Amino acid sequence: MYNLVLLAARPPDWTHERFIAWWRGEHAELTRRLPGLRSWRHTEIDAALEPRSEGWDGLSVLGFDTPEDLRKALDSPEWAAAVAQVGDMRGRRIAVMGDERELYAG
Numbered sequence: 001m002y003n004l005v006l007l008a009a010r011p012p013d014w015t016h017e018r019f020i021a022w023w024r025g026e027h028a029e030l031t032r033r034l035p036g037l038r039s040w041r042h043t044e045i046d047a048a049l050e051p052r053s054e055g056w057d058g059l060s061v062l063g064f065d066t067p068e069d070l071r072k073a074l075d076s077p078e079w080a081a082a083v084a085q086v087g088d089m090r091g092r093r094i095a096v097m098g099d100e101r102e103l104y105a106g
Helices: 018-026 025-032 067-074 078-085
Strands: 002-009 039-044 058-064 090-098
Touching: 002 067, 018 025, 018 039, 018 058, 025 078, 058 067, 067 078, 067 090
Parallel strands: none
Antiparallel strands: 002 058, 002 090, 039 058
């Protein structure tokens, strides 16, 4: 699995609850349409382990079969629509990509 991982914080004038509802609702409707999307996991962050990790609201992991499949999705009109919906929301995010390896399955 090749993943796009997004860590995001809400816009300053939104509540945590509003941001999560938007991300899992309105924004999810567009994201689910990405070509080649094989899986999508979303975590609502409700606590930080330590002070330097505070200030984030959610984490998304979007899974694709290959790096090429992810690149096709990022070049698609569906991705452009999702980005346009975010617009100038003024939240923060970290976006990274990489190969997933399962290290433990209990």
